[in-house]
Amino acid sequence: MANQINTIIFDLGGVLIDWNPLYVFNDLIPDAERRKEFFDNICTMHWNEQQDAGTPIAQATEERIALFPAWENEIRAYYGRWVEMLGDANHGTVEILKSLIDSPDYRVYALTNWSAETFPIAKSMERFQFLHWFEGILVSGEEFLLKPQPEIYEAILERYDIDRHKAVFIDDNYKNVVGSEAVGLKAIHFTTPEKLAEELRQLTVNI
Known part of the structure; x- marks a missing residue:
């Protein structure tokens, strides 16, 4: 043919490869409504995609913290605990x-x-x-x-x-x-x- x-x-x-931020954030943000706010408005999938497109992680993290200082711990955990978001093959x-x-x-x-x-x-x-x-x-x-x-x-x-x-x-x-x-x-x-x-x-x- x-x-x-x-x-x-x-x-x-x-x-x-299984990848899921909830492997970290289910424990880090146990309240479901607060966790939803985090993923809907703070560290969104669109934000994650910007790093996939080449934005440096350190830059992206600091910019997000400057916008949402009350969420600093959670924002730093996004890439600081990134390895824990990886599941199995x-x-x-x-x-x-x-x-x-x-x-x-x-x-x-x-x-x-x-x-x-x-x-x-x-x-x-x-x-x-x-x-x-x-x-x-x-x-x-x-x-x-x-x-x-x-x-x-x-x-x-x-x-x-x-x-x-x-x-x-x-x-x-x-x-x-x-x-x-x-x-x-x-x-x-x-x-x-x-x-x-x-x-x-x-x-x-x-x-």
Whole structure:
């Protein structure tokens, strides 16, 4: 087949790695309403994404404290206890990754929204040694780009000479799936390893 898939690109957080700030903040802010205020108005997901796009963590932290001094302890904990927000690997997805890595038929890469400062920490951890299996990883914080911006998909395609018509991208965030498809890169919306395996097989990917 002319457009047979030969390259698989994985997102990391939510697909291969469990990450959840509540692992820290359920205990740090036990009151549910106060915790909701913190995530809705103080350290929001949009704020977190700015560090994934390259804003230095120290700068972002101090700026947030200047705006919300009463929340200083909680704001500092966001990155000060960041490692505790990492859960386990998604072992079902890691098994799929391993089967693709072991096959001579596929090239395997990763494209992740992740701070350039915290990603090396995860990569050095024993339970995430599969991060060393990829032929290449494009980290948003190193590129000053962010999914679903079209430029970040173009960047990984160009850097690793990937034919978008023979590749598929996997992400748990639907807006990133839409962003991928907008540049002509086929995408799978990840929900479970079992569903991912099924959808890859439908694309005639052997796992």
